[in-house]
Amino acid sequence: MTKTMRALLGATALCATAHVAAAQDTTLTIATVNNGDMIRMQGLTEDFTAKHPDIALEWVTLEENVLRQRVTTDIATNGGQFDVMTIGTYEVPIWGAQDWLVPLDDMPADWDADDILPAIAGGLTVEGKLYAAPFYGESSMVMYRTDLMEEAGLDMPDAPTWDFIKEAAAAMTDKENEIYGICLRGKAGWGENMAFLSAMSNSFGARWFDEDWTPQFDTEEWKTTLNFYLDLLNNYGPPGAANNGFNENLALFQQGKCGMWIDATVAASFVTNPNDSEVADRVGFALAPDNGLGKRGNWLWAWSLAIPAGTDAPEAAKTFVAWATSKAYTELVASKEGWANVPPGTRKSLYDNQEYLDAAPFAKMTLESINAADPTSPTVDPVPYTGVQFVAIPEFSGIGTLVGQEFSAALAGQQSAEEALEKAQDLTMEEMEAAGYR
Template sequence: MTNTTRALLGATALSVVAMAASAQDTTLTIATVNNGDMIRMQGLTENFTSENPGIAIEWVTLEENVLRQRVTQDIATNGGQFDVMTIGTYEVPIWAAQDWLLPLDNMPAEWDQADFLPAIASGLTADDKLFAAPFYGESSMVMYRKDLMEAAGMEMPDEPTWDEIKAAAEAMTDEENEVYGICLRGKAGWGENMAFLTAMSNSYGARWFDEEWNAQFDSDAWKNTLTDYLELMNTYGPPGASSNGFNENLALFQQGKCGMWIDATVAASFVTNPDDSNVADQVGFALAPDNGLGKRGNWLWAWTLGIPAGTDAPEEAKKFVAWATSKGYTELVASEEGWANVPPGTRTSLYENQEYLDAAPFAEMTLASINAADPKNPTVDPVPYTGVQFVAIPEFQGIATAVGQQFAAALAGQISAEEALANAQNLTQREIDRAGYGE
């Protein structure tokens, strides 16, 4: 087991690591999520501090839901705790509109902003200015055990349907040996179970709101989405799934306990790394499933580095952001960990690099999934919002967290699917009316 995996499995809610501070240094406090690529970045930070001897780094590493709460509270109150924040595609345009983020102007020429993938950069741009730098970009896809599919006499299509996913999950489930046919996010959170379920619902013809901002959880499309999700998880999923998010499912898949895992494309390098994964040589990839309605269940996301307007070290913060999201950083990771493990999904040049394409069997499918996602037209029927696995309004974070709690309770068997959907409908409509949408 590598240090990266130990950090992922053993990360506490909060860990703070200071990097070589001295009295005369400028110390940058950086809030980040406890995902593998960010853990790796921390291990390489000495390369930055050695090149910038007047800057020290203090890391605040948090579980995803906690990170979202902490950075949102800090930036909304101008708390000034952080100089650099790891934030996502959802937050950047909303916070930029509030003047909470500094634009990334006057960056070094070699940083090459034009090289960022248009699908990723467009979600981080407001008024023609980039307000956060993508550290890695992702969509979602199916990761599956080729050996288990072969043993079942089945073959995974490159473009599977949800019915084909269900059949594969049934065939690969072996509870006696603790192999579960499918692992999906169950942990409550707008960026955890609701990211997956919202993307899944798009492929079922569901939507959060109609064009008049009426909540849609009382629709047949949402009923079918949640019913099929619960059936998959309760019949073919691991026990305790309502506590499993990205990192928990990653660990299960690496241990060989999942026949399939539908999640972020960024996970591909971790499940195919033989230092971390027991099944590294048996992993296949397919596009996220569909139902023949013209939309797949894949999302679009980037974890980015943004600089809050309240920092007292903006130039030093820009230096760090430029370093961590540069082509040079990509080459540093490649030299230390191999090309397959570099942060994916941000730069056009990476997908033109034959060394990367040869080392990463998932590269082309990752790029295809990212380019296929359409935040402006995320659903089968028209909607008044943008965003694939989220609704790009400030209120969504609170609403979707509450809805996610209802769906996690249904997965845990505490309430029925019908109760969860009714509760989701009522709370969503109440909050959206209170906020004045649709008037």
């Protein structure tokens, strides 16, 4: 080998080394919510880094309300703090239309975009382009203690009414033994108590706005909704319900302290997991309640992974998103945790998988609940907005949180339902007029 050849090979080797070093410097900062499925994903990322040693991962794991504040601030200011964000069905269409997100129109063929459930994909698509990849999809349903229901002498229907829920909550409550008939979200936030209450209000014939964007909190329908909710929790709910969100109620249910819990379908795998739940073998499922008006109190949501336009590593970010939301990831979770614990509600193929259906007694009810939610016609009376448990306008996150604070204060006994509704009406009207809707 000549000196020139050795020099050239040496230079090539140095360039290759430099390239590898540069590649290894790619670090993705991922903002996510502190839900069980997301925590599980973090625990499995050795599989990703083994396949992609050139990409390092840094996690920022936050409580739901805090996550929403942080990622909204970052994306609106083009801060570039995160390379991958966990966001929901509310944010994706608004941010995608603003070109704040990287479209996912060139994902690998084996990722199989056509396999995503249409109800879920529709909420993540703007003008035919997918702007986020669903990690898990959900609606809401009733989870209940079968043993307590039996002791109460009641049979839970597959499609209960709110009156039955109230009857069952009263019958199952045993406060001396710290068993509460019902657990519901009370923590203030547009995605916390207002997600539940907005979906619930639909089944009572209420709505956020009429067709002229006039707020509707001064109607009998909202008065009935809020008073029914307060009556349930004040009489049959746990102490401090105004501080309880998804995670707090999940813990209460797993500890055997809730007779019923109406919340996200994604919780089903956690309440039936014997490693986490003391009542895993005594849980049944039913559709979210209704009042015979044609709308049930269930929502539609997906926690999804999106890539902000401000990232300096879009291709690495797509590589991670493809891994975390793929069929292969589902199989990875199944191999480690069992089929019942895979992320639900996103892919048609999962609900064609007999192994999953056999392992997950909640699978059928989850899919039925997702398909029953209609964001384009969420209410009994016509409305100018889309969204079941939210209103798909940029101003809603702020308005929803303010209203949620008033309703949470009513639950805490700091004001009456009438006072909370009056304040909700006034502040919503003020915000909508300032935003130019009226």
